[in-house]
Amino acid sequence: MSKEKAGEVTTKQRLMEAAEELFANEGFESVSVREITSRAGANVAAVNYHFGSRTGLVNAVIERYIEPMNQERLRQLTALERRGEASVEEIVETFMRPFAKLVSRSELSERLFAKLMGRTFGGGVALLPESVVVSFGELARRYRKAFGKVLPGLSDADCYWRLHFMVGAMVHTLAHGDMLQKVTGGRCGNPGIDEVLGRCIRFVAAGIREGVDAEPAGKRAGKTVKKVAAKPQEEFDF
Amino acid sequence: MSKEKAGEVTTKQRLMEAAEELFANEGFESVSVREITSRAGANVAAVNYHFGSRTGLVNAVIERYIEPMNQERLRQLTALERRGEASVEEIVETFMRPFAKLVSRSELSERLFAKLMGRTFGGGVALLPESVVVSFGELARRYRKAFGKVLPGLSDADCYWRLHFMVGAMVHTLAHGDMLQKVTGGRCGNPGIDEVLGRCIRFVAAGIREGVDAEPAGKRAGKTVKKVAAKPQEEFDF
DNA sequence: GTCTATAAAGTGATAGAC
DNA sequence: GTCTATCACTTTATAGAC
Numbered sequence: 001m002s003k004e005k006a007g008e009v010t011t012k013q014r015l016m017e018a019a020e021e022l023f024a025n026e027g028f029e030s031v032s033v034r035e036i037t038s039r040a041g042a043n044v045a046a047v048n049y050h051f052g053s054r055t056g057l058v059n060a061v062i063e064r065y066i067e068p069m070n071q072e073r074l075r076q077l078t079a080l081e082r083r084g085e086a087s088v089e090e091i092v093e094t095f096m097r098p099f100a101k102l103v104s105r106s107e108l109s110e111r112l113f114a115k116l117m118g119r120t121f122g123g124g125v126a127l128l129p130e131s132v133v134v135s136f137g138e139l140a141r142r143y144r145k146a147f148g149k150v151l152p153g154l155s156d157a158d159c160y161w162r163l164h165f166m167v168g169a170m171v172h173t174l175a176h177g178d179m180l181q182k183v184t185g186g187r188c189g190n191p192g193i194d195e196v197l198g199r200c201i202r203f204v205a206a207g208i209r210e211g212v213d214a215e216p217a218g219k220r221a222g223k224t225v226k227k228v229a230a231k232p233q234e235e236f237d238f
Numbered sequence: 239m240s241k242e243k244a245g246e247v248t249t250k251q252r253l254m255e256a257a258e259e260l261f262a263n264e265g266f267e268s269v270s271v272r273e274i275t276s277r278a279g280a281n282v283a284a285v286n287y288h289f290g291s292r293t294g295l296v297n298a299v300i301e302r303y304i305e306p307m308n309q310e311r312l313r314q315l316t317a318l319e320r321r322g323e324a325s326v327e328e329i330v331e332t333f334m335r336p337f338a339k340l341v342s343r344s345e346l347s348e349r350l351f352a353k354l355m356g357r358t359f360g361g362g363v364a365l366l367p368e369s370v371v372v373s374f375g376e377l378a379r380r381y382r383k384a385f386g387k388v389l390p391g392l393s394d395a396d397c398y399w400r401l402h403f404m405v406g407a408m409v410h411t412l413a414h415g416d417m418l419q420k421v422t423g424g425r426c427g428n429p430g431i432d433e434v435l436g437r438c439i440r441f442v443a444a445g446i447r448e449g450v451d452a453e454p455a456g457k458r459a460g461k462t463v464k465k466v467a468a469k470p471q472e473e474f475d476f
Numbered sequence: 477g478t479c480t481a482t483a484a485a486g487t488g489a490t491a492g493a494c
Numbered sequence: 495g496t497c498t499a500t501c502a503c504t505t506t507a508t509a510g511a512c
Contacts, residue, residue: 034487157425161441172359173402206449207407283479286508
């Protein structure tokens with residue numbers, strides 16, 4: 001906190017970088033403080049000095065990316081809506097892609113960074129810092145609002161559950177891409193993260209649209225605005 | 239292995255039951271042998287005597303359900319196909335529902351059993367016993383074949399990735415249903431597992447069908463466009 | 477099959493010298 | 495800020511009595 005020159009890599013940073021890699025590869029629970037300090041070339045006491053505790057480091061690692069990522073999601077979603085009526089695919093894309101923009105902040109490879117993001121949710125609510133839960137609450141409300149505009153026939157409960165399925169598909173894809181490779185013996189091809197996310201976006205968009213008739217004409221990248229009769233049956237605190 | 243009367247509950251069984259509950263609640267990695275033996279009312283050495291090691295117990299717990307569940311899936315899928323041409327929803331259902339039939343084998347509540355199933359995959363490939371990976375390999379080939387019949391335009395790679403997304407949506411739903419409750423503050427309603435799975439099935443079925451039924455050629459932004467006409471370019475060992 | 481006792485190593489955390 | 499040394503446990507696993 002006190003001394004931090006320009007291009008200098010502090011111990012704190014090195015600890016976080018080492019932790020990210022280990023957490024991505026082995027999960028947040030199965031990495032010891034000693035493994036982290038050892039890989040970071042730091043002293044065993046460094047984690048407790050800089051982060052207060054092991055949990056403090058875990059939270060720092062998670063918050064470092066989740067917050068900026070969620071901000072980027074909101075930014076992209078708002079920008080998208082400003083350009084006119086958005087397609088379901090485009091909205092889903094603003095949720096799925098932003099993680100890719102954050103890769104550059106880390107020393108991790110894209111694949112490893114993807115695993116890290118996936119593991120963040122694969123661990124369950126118990127793992128997540130409260131701030132992250134709150135952040136996702138806001139995000140959920142915001143996306144519910146966005147989908148409500150495009151798919152007026154979609155109920156709140158339906159929308160939230162479909163968002164949940166979306167997160168599941170994404171998390172599993174990011175965290176366990178290797179599982180599919182192993183299970184299929186490579187018959188799923190070996191696409192990069194970008195293409196996989198593209199496939200996932202199309203899959204999810206179809207799921208979200210399912211059974212809801214009222215969507216503007218343009219399915220993809222279409223900007224034809226066609227307002228469907230308003231259906232304000234439900235009122236919420238958006 | 240030697241003495242096992244009719245209605246008697248052996249130590250081995252009690253150990254597995256205790257382990258299931260703890261694994262479901264806290265994950266496979268974060269439960270110690272002592273917690274298990276203590277809850278089972280058994281001696282600390284019992285796990286090593288009956289299962290060889292902690293890992294042996296984990297594998298036993300996983301295999302106890304995964305194998306019968308996958309068998310039930312295959313059974314239901316085959317039965318479904320015998321009745322005539324199946325819908326995508328029906329095929330997906332044979333994958334998602336069988337877990338519910340297995341609940342009765344356990345002392346766990348349906349919700350807890352669901353969590354256990356979800357955690358089994360949330361842990362990644364590394365956690366899974368080799369036999370389970372093999373079993374899922376067969377399952378993937380079988381389902382690919384089933385979907386190939388109903389959706390001839392679906393390529394191998396597309397189908398396998400969509401199956402992967404399906405597993406992700408299902409696993410996340412089963413393991414982390416509480417996450418959605420917390421994040422939305424209850425605005426997703428409080429449906430039982432049956433209804434949630436129903437929603438998930440419709441969501442997934444739409445995703446699997448995407449771009450295959452409706453439109454001959456995918457109109458996505460830039461990447462691979464799959465052909466709908468017969469394409470025997472690839473040959474696999476089905 | 478079940479028990480105690482114990483091994484051998486690992487865990488997060490901290491006091492205090494530098 | 496960084497280090498060593500150490501505390502106070504916990505971990506899995508096992509040898510050997512019963």
